[in-house]
Amino acid sequence: VLVRMLAAPLNPADINTIQGVYPAKPPLPAVPGNEGVGEILSVGSDVKNLRPGDRVIPKEASAWGTWRSHAVSDAQRLSKIPKEIGIVEAATMSVNPSTAYRMLKDFVQLSAGDTVIQNGANSAAGQNVIQLCNVWGLISVNIVRDRPNIDELKIFLKNLGATHILTEQELSKTDIFKSKAVSKAKLALNCVGGKSAVEVLRQLDHKGVMVTYGGMSREPVTLPTSALIFKDISARGFWMHL
Ligand SMILES: NC(=O)c1ccc[n+]([C@@H]2O[C@H](COP(=O)([O-])OP(=O)(O)OC[C@H]3O[C@@H](n4cnc5c(N)ncnc54)[C@H](OP(=O)(O)O)[C@@H]3O)[C@@H](O)[C@H]2O)c1
Structure with a gap:
């Protein structure tokens, strides 16, 4: 699926990861950001559980860095969340x-x-x-x-x-x-x-x-x-x- 990021916070753990003092050490080059919310722009032909316009958050911190404008992700690595949840709340609900x-x-x-x-x-x-x-x-x-x-x-x-x-x-x-x-x-x-x-x-x-x-x-x-x-x-x- 193609995702457009709507919001992602700067958590202390993100800073510590960039500093290299956090146990999580993503292989470089890497995009930082553990959590955030995005909107589905388009989906592949096999994707049944997500549709353009859906709001999603990554299931795991290591899925892909959220400090980015767009991401191409495996649909299984995302959770759909209700649009009634505000963007700020959605972006910061995982951690x-x-x-x-x-x-x-x-x-x-x-x-x-x-x-x-x-x-x-x-x-x-x-x-x-x-x-x-x-x-x-x-x-x-x-x-x-x-x-x-x-x-x-x-x-x-x-x-x-x-x-x-x-x-x-x-x-x-x-x-x-x-x-x-x-x-x-x-x-x-x-x-x-x-x-x-x-x-x-x-x-x-x-x-x-x-x-x-x-x-x-x-x-x-x-x-x-x-x-x-x-x-x-x-x-x-x-x-x-x-
Ligand atoms: N272990 C985990 O799984 C886990 C999960 C989530 C968060 N955390 C940790 O929880 C802490 C808070 O995270 P957050 O996202 O809630 O952070 P945050 O909203 O950015 O808040 C940072 C807090 O740290 C205080 N602070 C900053 N520098 C300080 C210093 N030198 N001495 C004393 N207090 C200081 C700030 O107080 P002032 O307003 O006075 O600056 C503020 O209360 C971080 O250490 C983060 O790594 C851990």
Whole structure:
């Protein structure tokens, strides 16, 4: 089929792939871009499941780079998606929403009222975590970096459904956990590393799990000895294979 690309995001993994620091190392020359949405322009005579005008997304990240205007693809490597889904949503539905869903489902059994804490909460992945927590009745504690327009960002995340939003500095001073206004987290999601990871890990309950899925600060994840010995904290990793 001949596809015209309509939109494709720039995800951190795309940049890391171009830098050569990501496990996926496509043979060169290669076109970057793991996800995106396109429109079918024409189909071969054997193609029965797709028609010109259909919207499609690649089934796997390695299908072909999405940062291109057109592609010729095997029809089997594409999923048809409804046109009611907006172009931006369609272009970004494979990586971050699925990541947020799997991380909230696969590591800890969570019930309504449980607490999840995450750093990088304003990232695309973090925004999906916020919305799923909201739908499932989970308390989300969302850590972001400070910035001049922090109040605007807090309102934006609140409107997405965030329960609490704290800057990294506010987290180190907050008494929401000590005062028991918020119960300690069962799950911590870390896409930053370094000091930020340690600070979210400190808010885990006994036997809590911290899932690391990104390393935006490029600093290593350090685990406090006491958290391992006295709280039996686990540190896990997550990678979405498309
Ligand atoms: N493991 C997986 O399968 C998987 C899947 C999806 C995403 N990810 C990872 O999830 C992370 C977020 O991805 P995304 O697409 O949601 O990214 P995004 O929308 O581009 O957001 C990037 C986030 O990283 C923060 N950030 C950037 N540089 C930072 C630094 N030096 N220190 C602390 N925070 C920093 C940004 O905060 P500011 O606004 O303060 O700059 C923002 O919150 C990335 O690490 C990505 O690789 C992993």
